[in-house]
Each structure stands twice: as structure tokens, then as C-alpha cells.
Amino acid sequence: MGDNLVQESFAPAAAKVEPGQASVGLTGRPSYTDAQRRELMATAVKAKDYSYSPYSKFRVGAGLLTESGKIYMGCNVENASYGGCICAERTVYVKAVSEGHTRFPAIAVATDLDYFAAPCGMCRQFMAEFGTETVVILTRAGSTEEYQERTVGGLLPESFGPKDLQ
Numbered sequence: 001m002g003d004n005l006v007q008e009s010f011a012p013a014a015a016k017v018e019p020g021q022a023s024v025g026l027t028g029r030p031s032y033t034d035a036q037r038r039e040l041m042a043t044a045v046k047a048k049d050y051s052y053s054p055y056s057k058f059r060v061g062a063g064l065l066t067e068s069g070k071i072y073m074g075c076n077v078e079n080a081s082y083g084g085c086i087c088a089e090r091t092v093y094v095k096a097v098s099e100g101h102t103r104f105p106a107i108a109v110a111t112d113l114d115y116f117a118a119p120c121g122m123c124r125q126f127m128a129e130f131g132t133e134t135v136v137i138l139t140r141a142g143s144t145e146e147y148q149e150r151t152v153g154g155l156l157p158e159s160f161g162p163k164d165l166q
Helices: 034-048 088-097 121-128
Strands: 005-010 022-024 030-033 060-065 071-075 106-111 135-139 147-151
Touching: 030 034, 034 060, 034 071, 034 088, 034 106, 034 135, 060 088, 071 088, 088 106, 088 121
Parallel strands: 106 135
Antiparallel strands: 005 147, 022 030, 060 071, 060 106, 135 147
């Protein structure tokens, strides 16, 4: 387990954060509440149902929390040309950014896999553009009971970003 692991896999009964209290990120600042985490996970699971994945059958849903507290939903959308496919994580970020949001405390990702599937490299780089401290909540088989939390920076250490273009 690396230093970038926020919390190990666990069911809510073993959670270190009491319901209604803020989850504290690596910076020590409150990032979101337990209730918001549950809502993000439920949103990601629901978004997965809207996945357009006729080729791979790999359904992914995402729920993204903005700094203002609004939650956006996104799913993966495949295309026959494959290069035109967009992952759920990028879909939900584009949706939120197109409505003026650029700061995100957390994103939840849901798949049908029975393990915690992390975002692809392209999505990690895309998310890093908006902050490496964003917490990525991974679910297992669409569960809203079991999860892992990692930071974008933990998933993509030493990422290239806006600071590199100054």
C-alpha cells in the first residue's frame, strides 16, 4: 500500500469517518461528507446503466462532486471507430466543466467488475488537469457498500500539468 492510499477497502461499518462528518483528504482539509460519498457512489452505479457500450460491453459510470456541492453523472460512450470512444470519467468532467465548474473534491467510478478497477491512463491525465488531490472512489461490481479511495495524484504520480507550461 502506497502513501497515496487514502483509505483501504472496507464496508461502511468499518469506516473511519462517522456519518455526516467530513472525510479528510491528504491535505488535512475536509473534502466531502460521508453522505456525499454515498450519493456519489449511487450516482456512479446509476450512470453505469446509461453506458453506451455495444462493442466491449464494458459499462462504466461516474459521479463527480463539484466544489459547490453539485453532483454530475456521466457514462462511457463507445463508437464504431474506437478512437471516438469517451470514458465515463472524461464524460462527467466535460459535463461539469461545460457548466463552469473546475474544482472537484471527489469522483466515484462504478463498473461491473468484481474488483476495484482504476481509471485508464488517459482519464488519469485528464483528471490531473483539474487537481491531483481529487479523491477517486472506486467501487466493486457496482456496489455502494465496498469501496477504495485514492487521489488522482496517487494514481498518476508526477503528472504533466498546467504548472509545466508556465
